[in-house]
Amino acid sequence: xxxxxxxxxxxxxxxxxxxxxxxxxxxVIILGAVAAFTxxxxxxxxxxxxxxxxxxxxxxx
Numbered sequence: 049x050x051x052x053x054x055x056x057x058x059x060x061x062x063x064x065x066x067x068x069x070x071x072x073x074x075x076v077i078i079l080g081a082v083a084a085f086t087x088x089x090x091x092x093x094x095x096x097x098x099x100x101x102x103x104x105x106x107x108x109x
Contacts, residue, residue, distance in 0.1 A: 058079055065072040092098060099106065
């Protein structure tokens with residue numbers, strides 16, 4: 049199974065599984081949970097207390 053980094057990739061994986069007659073709901077749930085966990089971790093790591101604890105300065109854009 050290949051890993052995809054974009055939503056377009058996720059949709060292609062779901063369509064492939066549907067076309068093959070394989071269950072796809074579990075795939076969507078797992079990928080959604082991974083995305084939510086990653087977004088949550090990124091959000092938490094932006095907190096001032098966490099950055100101060102690890103001695104990290106915020107990125108400048």
